[in-house]
Each structure stands twice: as C-alpha cells, then as structure tokens.
Amino acid sequence: MERNMERWYNAVGQRFSVRKYAGAPSEEDMKSLFEVVSLLSARGVRIVLMRSESFFAKPLLGQGRISGTDCLAAIVSNGAAPETAGYLGETFALECAAMGLGTCWLGMAHFKRAAMKELELGEGEKLRIVMAFGIPAEKYAGRPRKNLDKLTGLTREELIALPEWQQRALECARLAPSAVNAQPWAFIPNANGVTVRRVNENFGYAGIDCGIAMLHIELGAAHCGVSGEWERTEGGNLFRPVS
Ligand SMILES: Cc1cc2nc3c(=O)[nH]c(=O)nc-3n(C[C@H](O)[C@H](O)[C@H](O)COP(=O)(O)O)c2cc1C
Known part of the structure; x- marks a missing residue:
C-alpha cells in the first residue's frame, strides 16, 4: 500500500465520473484489478468484480446513464463502517484512474437492487455500493467543488x-x-x-x-x-x- 500512495495521489486529478465507456478493460488489466481487489479486501470490506450485461441493460441504461461496459465492482461490508467502504472503494477508483481506466460510483437504489441479483453474499455481509468501470469514452471533466x-x-x-x-x-x-x-x-x-x-x-x-x-x-x-x-x-x- 505505502509505495502506491504517490501513484494514487497523482491519480486524484485524473479521476472523474465516467458514464460512457468504450468497453471492458483488457484481460491483462482485469488480471491486475483482481489482484488489486484482493489486496483491498480487508478491514471487513470485500470488493467483488463482476461482469454483467443485464446489470447495464435497459431500463437501467436510461435511468443511470451508464453505457459501453459490463464491468462493475460491488463493495460489500461485514461489520465495517461505511467510511471504510468509501476509503477502500476510492482506492480502487484511483488505481483504475492510474491505469487509464474510468469508474463511476453508483449509489442509487436501483443499481444496488440490480447488483444484488448477481451477487452471492456471505453471512453478515451487506452490499454497500457499486461502481461501474471500464475503458473511458469521455474526456476528463473537472466538476465544481466548494472552496x-x-x-x-x-x-x-x-x-x-x-x-x-x-x-x-x-x-x-x-x-x-x-x-x-x-x-x-x-x-x-x-x-x-x-x-x-x-x-x-x-x-x-x-x-x-x-x-x-x-x-x-x-x-x-x-x-x-x-x-x-x-x-x-x-x-x-x-x-x-x-x-
Ligand atoms: C457515494 C457516491 C454515490 C454516487 N452515486 C451515483 C449514481 O448513483 N449515479 C451517478 O451517475 N453518479 C453517482 N455518483 C457520482 C457523483 O455524482 C460524482 O462523483 C460527483 O458528481 C462529482 O463528480 P466527479 O466524480 O466527476 O468528480 C456517486 C458518487 C458517490 C461518491
């Protein structure tokens, strides 16, 4: 983790919410991401990578405006505080950004319901939130922030x-x-x-x-x-x- 801090720091200015994708990451990148999530699955949080066409199919497409990928990360917790899920999920998002991949956090209830259809949860586990990821088909957009x-x-x-x-x-x-x-x-x-x-x-x-x-x-x-x-x-x- 320590040696990656600077990599993730540099990725902060590259990450933005990508809602249009040009496909799933390459097989090689997927392999790296599986290694990343196994490192990030800790402190009562598990990040599960899934491929699901039905998750992104209509009508979700219309409601959520996510298109062009079938990849999602489910962030599952087992007794962990929501802060821990946010912290580890954002680490995944920044690693994706460092690899040139796009992500979008998806908190709306219909996304969680759709992901639940595909996800096997262990005892005590709860799906906190999901995140789409893939090859971005959008140019960087720096959205406004408070001063x-x-x-x-x-x-x-x-x-x-x-x-x-x-x-x-x-x-x-x-x-x-x-x-x-x-x-x-x-x-x-x-x-x-x-x-x-x-x-x-x-x-x-x-x-x-x-x-x-x-x-x-x-x-x-x-x-x-x-x-x-x-x-x-x-x-x-x-x-x-x-x-
Ligand atoms: C916890 C969380 C939930 C979010 N849920 C959604 C969502 O359901 N749909 C969506 O399009 N964007 C969602 N977003 C993305 C935010 O709208 C986005 O991060 C914010 O507008 C800032 O833009 P940026 O990520 O491009 O910097 C979510 C972000 C977070 C952190």
Whole structure:
C-alpha cells in the first residue's frame, strides 16, 4: 500500500465520473484489478468484480446513464463502517484512474437492487455500493467543488499559514467525489491533525463520502512525507500524524 500512495495521489486529478465507456478493460488489466481487489479486501470490506450485461441493460441504461461496459465492482461490508467502504472503494477508483481506466460510483437504489441479483453474499455481509468501470469514452471533466475557505471556515491567510502537509491534504480532500457532488463534510485542521466531520447525511451516503475524503487527506499528507492514523473523535474522524 505505502509505495502506491504517490501513484494514487497523482491519480486524484485524473479521476472523474465516467458514464460512457468504450468497453471492458483488457484481460491483462482485469488480471491486475483482481489482484488489486484482493489486496483491498480487508478491514471487513470485500470488493467483488463482476461482469454483467443485464446489470447495464435497459431500463437501467436510461435511468443511470451508464453505457459501453459490463464491468462493475460491488463493495460489500461485514461489520465495517461505511467510511471504510468509501476509503477502500476510492482506492480502487484511483488505481483504475492510474491505469487509464474510468469508474463511476453508483449509489442509487436501483443499481444496488440490480447488483444484488448477481451477487452471492456471505453471512453478515451487506452490499454497500457499486461502481461501474471500464475503458473511458469521455474526456476528463473537472466538476465544481466548494472552496477550502467554505469547507474549513478559515480565511485565505489562515489557510496559507497551515503546515505544507495540511495544505496538500486539504487540497486533495477538496477534490474527493461524493454522491450528487454534495461534499457533505467540513475539514478542521489544527495542531493535532485534520478532522473530517460530516455535516449532513447526504441521502444516506455521507459515511461513504467521508471515507472517500479521508483517503484523499491521507494521500495529500503522504505526498509531503507525513503518515498517520485515524482516530474517531466526537468531532469526526481525526487524522493524526505519527512520527
Ligand atoms: C457515494 C457516491 C454515490 C454516487 N452515486 C451515483 C449514481 O448513483 N449515479 C451517478 O451517475 N453518479 C453517482 N455518483 C457520482 C457523483 O455524482 C460524482 O462523483 C460527483 O458528481 C462529482 O463528480 P466527479 O466524480 O466527476 O468528480 C456517486 C458518487 C458517490 C461518491
């Protein structure tokens, strides 16, 4: 994992939600992705790669606007917090981006229902969310994000005065994807580290959204040589550097 942090950090600016695909990844890429998901299946989360024409068939095509691929990743949890599912799912999305592949998180209920028809769950397992992936047939689109002053409550001057690693971590977290692009988080940098706090439920996706932002915080920090640990606090999830 450690040696891939910079690879995933660099992929943050390449990842975007791809809804039109030019096909499934090559067999070689699929082989690599199976290895990736076996590494990422940890901490009570399992990522299952599936091929399913029926999942992407009409009427889902019309409702979800996903076309040109039959590949999906099902993110399954067994007692894991939704944040963990978001964190590990986004790692998969960034690895896809680093490989030149596209992804799209799919949280809407009809996607989950369709995936459930194809998925075998073990005892205690729950399907959290699914993600389409494949060869992108769309050009990069950088979608709008809230500014850091809004997300942190800090002025420009206060932001510039933060340690370099916190600035990179916040910039990276600002680019995190979220359901309906709601960005349901506040980022609180202070002497202890950086806290990710959820500010609304975002139709039930906020836990996954916050897990995605947590990965981005960690990647920005790692880019500056700072590693750390997550601690659940009353104010949210705190990333605390360890030396
Ligand atoms: C938890 C989650 C659920 C999402 N569900 C859907 C979905 O059901 N359908 C869809 O087209 N996009 C979905 N998205 C994609 C978001 O709309 C997208 O990430 C956001 O608008 C930001 O755009 P970007 O990913 O291109 O940066 C989801 C994203 C997340 C993180």
